[in-house]
Amino acid sequence: MKQEDAVLRIEELRKDLDKWNTAYNDADQPLVEDHIFDKAYAELVALEAAYPELVTPDSITQRVGGAISTGFTKVTHDSPMLSLGNAFNKEDLEAFDKRIRKLTELPIEYMCELKIDGLAVSLKYENGRFVQGATRGDGRIGEEITANLNTVKSIPRRLAQPLTIEVRGECYMPKTSFAELNRVREENGHEVFANPRNAAAGSLRQLDTKVVAERNLSTFLYSVADLGSLSATTQSGALDELDRLGLTTNHERRICQNVAEIWEFVQEFQEKRPHLDYEIDGIVIKVNSLQAQQEIGYTVKAPRWAIAYKFPAEEAETVVNEIEWTI
Numbered sequence: 605m606k607q608e609d610a611v612l613r614i615e616e617l618r619k620d621l622d623k624w625n626t627a628y629n630d631a632d633q634p635l636v637e638d639h640i641f642d643k644a645y646a647e648l649v650a651l652e653a654a655y656p657e658l659v660t661p662d663s664i665t666q667r668v669g670g671a672i673s674t675g676f677t678k679v680t681h682d683s684p685m686l687s688l689g690n691a692f693n694k695e696d697l698e699a700f701d702k703r704i705r706k707l708t709e710l711p712i713e714y715m716c717e718l719k720i721d722g723l724a725v726s727l728k729y730e731n732g733r734f735v736q737g738a739t740r741g742d743g744r745i746g747e748e749i750t751a752n753l754n755t756v757k758s759i760p761r762r763l764a765q766p767l768t769i770e771v772r773g774e775c776y777m778p779k780t781s782f783a784e785l786n787r788v789r790e791e792n793g794h795e796v797f798a799n800p801r802n803a804a805a806g807s808l809r810q811l812d813t814k815v816v817a818e819r820n821l822s823t824f825l826y827s828v829a830d831l832g833s834l835s836a837t838t839q840s841g842a843l844d845e846l847d848r849l850g851l852t853t854n855h856e857r858r859i860c861q862n863v864a865e866i867w868e869f870v871q872e873f874q875e876k877r878p879h880l881d882y883e884i885d886g887i888v889i890k891v892n893s894l895q896a897q898q899e900i901g902y903t904v905k906a907p908r909w910a911i912a913y914k915f916p917a918e919e920a921e922t923v924v925n926e927i928e929w930t931i
């Protein structure tokens with residue numbers, strides 16, 4: 605493609621992606637399916653890689669999330685809450701593995717986790733007491749939603765130890781709660797939510813905590829903002845420590861030594877996906893050693909030591925059918 609054509613195409617892609625991103629993140633009303641967004645995003649990434657001089661700081665490839673809702677107090681995150689790079693096939697995972705092994709000489713194994721399709725949240729505990737909850741927002745500044753998260757039963761008010769710690773994870777709406785919520789909304793003539801992710805995001809931004817409490821949200825925690833606050837040396841060890849503290853982690857996780865083992869895990873959960881009571885949109889693969897993670901580092905938008913494998917679009921349709929069928 606000639607540079608002048610690339611300029612025009614980049615402009616077009618950014619315009620579409622910004623519009624879709626605003627509808628998805630700020631209004632919780634997606635205009636297109638994720639795979640359409642992901643395809644356009646991948647095209648923009650490829651064009652920006654071919655013409656690095658056309659990358660601008662305001663490009664969607666250089667920033668996280670959406671705008672901050674004005675109804676909530678703003679919270680500045682102690683360390684940024686980032687996004688994840690994407691993989692769509694086994695070749696992308698092989699390329700990721702190759703990159704990792706070039707970036708560090710430390711021995712590498714991976715932690716594979718389910719990619720929960722909800723909303724990223726941060727939970728702060730002081731001396732073991734839950735004191736603040738926030739959304740990811742634009743990655744640097746989030747919305748303070750402590751009162752809403754206080755209604756979520758899976759979030760402990762007190763940890764098993766008096767630690768001062770910030771944990772991060774995903775707040776989601778179980779499929780059964782989503783189906784029931786939409787049934788009641790339909791009965792009452794209210795607009796139904798497009799999917800559990802949008803329902804969870806819409807619920808967390810409610811200003812009335814009573815409504816949030818009725819929404820039956822849940823959480824899976826998967827990281828700690830400052831790893832120094834735990835004694836773990838691996839991601840798997842950190843998850844085990846979160847469990848011991850009384851925080852809910854997802855137990856469908858596995859240490860994998862290579863891409864073949866990662867691929868087995870991916871396929872296993874592609875099959876199990878319709879039978880889980882929460883939506884997942886892929887698998888997150890993380891370098892297990894925390895020392896290796898530090899060595900490998902970050903881009904402006906995501907850790908270099910992790911990648912999100914996204915399930916193919918037709919799987920999403922299978923899940924929708926399955927939910928309808930099981931209700």
Ligand code: NAD
Nearest residue numbers: 624625628634636637638641687688717719720724826888
């Ligand atoms: P992402 O959803 O691809 O990945 C990052 C997020 O994954 C993290 O912030 C975290 O919240 C979540 N996550 C879930 N389980 C995790 C785990 N076990 N470990 C670590 N993180 C985990 O990236 P994003 O920046 O949040 O959103 C971009 C994606 O959102 C796009 O790829 C697209 O699929 C979707 N999107 C869709 C539209 C649309 O119009 N349909 C618009 C914008 C974005």
